[in-house]
Amino acid sequence: MQQHGKRRKTQVMSTNDKIQIGIIGAGGIGNVHLQEFGKVSEAQIVAVTDAYQPMAVERAKQYNIPKIYNTYQELLQDSSIDAVIIAVPNESHAPIAIDALQAGKHVLLEKPMAINAASAKEIMKTYLKSGKVLMMSHQMRWDxxxxxxxxxxxxxxxxxxxxxxxxxxxxxxxxxxxxxxxxxxxxxxxxxxxxxxxxxxxxxxxxxxxxxxxxxxxxxxxxxxxxxxxxxxxxxxxxxxxxxxxxxxxxxxxxxxxxxxxxxxxxxxxxxxxxxxxxxxxxxxxxxxxxxxxxxxxxxxxxxxxxxxxxxxxxxxGPRVRMSRHFIESIRNNREPIASAMSGLTNSLxxxxxxxxxxxxxxxxxxxxxx
Ligand SMILES: NC(=O)c1ccc[n+]([C@@H]2O[C@H](COP(=O)([O-])OP(=O)(O)OC[C@H]3O[C@@H](n4cnc5c(N)ncnc54)[C@H](O)[C@@H]3O)[C@@H](O)[C@H]2O)c1
The missing domain is CATH 3.30.360.10 (Dihydrodipicolinate Reductase; domain 2)
Structure with missing residues (x-):
């Protein structure tokens, strides 16, 4: 497997704190992530945003999520959020993933990484500079x-x-x-x-x-x-x-x-x-x-x-809860997840x-x- 350089590492966080997560996109698969992360005791979904606000409001009520943001940019400005789940249509994967990494958030990104190889490469370049965890949501690996x-x-x-x-x-x-x-x-x-x-x-x-x-x-x-x-x-x-x-x-x-x-x-x-x-x-x-x-x-x-x-x-x-836990463990241990950024880029190519x-x-x- 080709390596394009090493990811910068960040400080390992305290093991006592729950990882605070914001979810961007609360539609079909966003709802599934909300259910599955609810089963992971080491994580807590604390914020939600959706381009269609009534959806964000509905999910916040359904899953008891304390904060609703109007835009993903506002959510990314919340310094209490460690990580984001990006569950929006494919065309928005690259811009949101890049903004999230630049805002210092760990990212669980829905598949495919991007709509084309050029955008996937832009994500990869940002990721390599970020020192954050970027994991692709390929739950079949955990079946x-x-x-x-x-x-x-x-x-x-x-x-x-x-x-x-x-x-x-x-x-x-x-x-x-x-x-x-x-x-x-x-x-x-x-x-x-x-x-x-x-x-x-x-x-x-x-x-x-x-x-x-x-x-x-x-x-x-x-x-x-x-x-x-x-x-x-x-x-x-x-x-x-x-x-x-x-x-x-x-x-x-x-x-x-x-x-x-x-x-x-x-x-x-x-x-x-x-x-x-x-x-x-x-x-x-x-x-x-x-x-x-x-x-x-x-x-x-x-x-x-x-x-x-x-x-x-x-x-x-089930695979999705194991995948969710792997994401949290990768953040805690500052380790490359198995569904890595490199695998996302490879698939896109x-x-x-x-x-x-x-x-x-x-x-x-x-x-x-x-x-
Ligand atoms: N891993 C899997 O098995 C699996 C299964 C289904 C879908 N997916 C992926 O998940 C992603 C979403 O698919 P879906 O079926 O949930 O679609 P969806 O249309 O049901 O939901 C997408 C949601 O994102 C919101 N949204 C759009 N742009 C946004 C933005 N800029 N900021 C915030 N919210 C925004 C929409 O309003 C919508 O509620 C796609 O990339 C898809 O490929 C993965």
Missing amino acids: SLNMQVKEQIDKGALGNIYNVKAGWMRRKGIPGWGTWFTRMHKAGGGPLIDLGVHMLDLSLHFMGSPKPVSVFGTTYAEFGPKKRGIGTWGKPDWDGFYDVEDLATALIKLDNGSTLTLDVSWAAHTTFQDNGPYIYLMGSEGGASLRGGKGVLHSELFDRTADVELTAPQDDE VLEAIYESSRTGNVVTLDWNLD
Whole structure:
């Protein structure tokens, strides 16, 4: 993994104080963060802001949040706030994350890092100077089955992972038709940047973060422009517009010689992999399949195939609360979180290269230059 310099470190804070958090954006996923952080005793949500004020007021009432700010800039001026959760539409990720880091706040940033690679690079540059924690909100890394697979990978059980097939194929799942979700300049893309970023992030995490080198991909829009394939997340705005893809397919080559194929759709005439997320890891010593909430480890023993089924504990508290706790622990211990700024930038570079490959028809080499 390429390193662009070291993050400046700040003083470790007292372990007695709760980390004081402000939430910027209290819509669909903001609400989920509020629920999950409510379960983390070492943190307290003390302030909320939303561009739509009634939403901020409603959440403040719902979660007993003492302060409501009119703008995120006002929230960032509150010196009692240690960290912010940024849960706004994609186009605002970069400006708000940069302002927050410059205001001396730790940041939990919703995915994708930004709407394009240039904005992700600007976040990275600010982060490197900041001495603060910047973590990407990729909760799938903390899924129980995914963590069990990662543990086996780290023990060497899969050997060298040389090929991965990952994706998320929805049959009918276009979110918020006509809203920011389906506008290129606001979202940066369709299912590739929305769902694909999770599967790309998880794949690279499993593979040990090799550096992506080049990609070849194509995107399509067969449903969205015809107002078909509509899902249940977000409220449609039928006076709005749709100019993003609804399906993407890509081959990504990594610097260690391994390959990753990524397939995503918001809508397609298929029931491929039960319309949900999936990932197949192929290693020299073993493999793993994760699909439909099931996880299996594969190997060969005594000339026969051997599989081990994984199970999540009955009382599993869930990935999002573990992710929230990891953010707080990273702040407390002044440690780089596992869903790091570098992983966010890497994902953004790959996604942008896929879009460029689709536009040009060429294999695209990633541009890691931060200047
Ligand atoms: N990690 C996940 O699995 C996951 C799931 C869903 C959404 N997301 C991400 O979360 C982000 C938000 O998605 P959502 O579904 O919650 O969208 P949403 O439209 O439901 O909510 C976004 C909220 O942000 C507010 N907002 C917009 N600009 C703002 C600003 N400048 N300052 C303060 N508030 C502002 C809006 O008024 C709205 O209430 C997106 O980046 C999306 O990709 C992640």
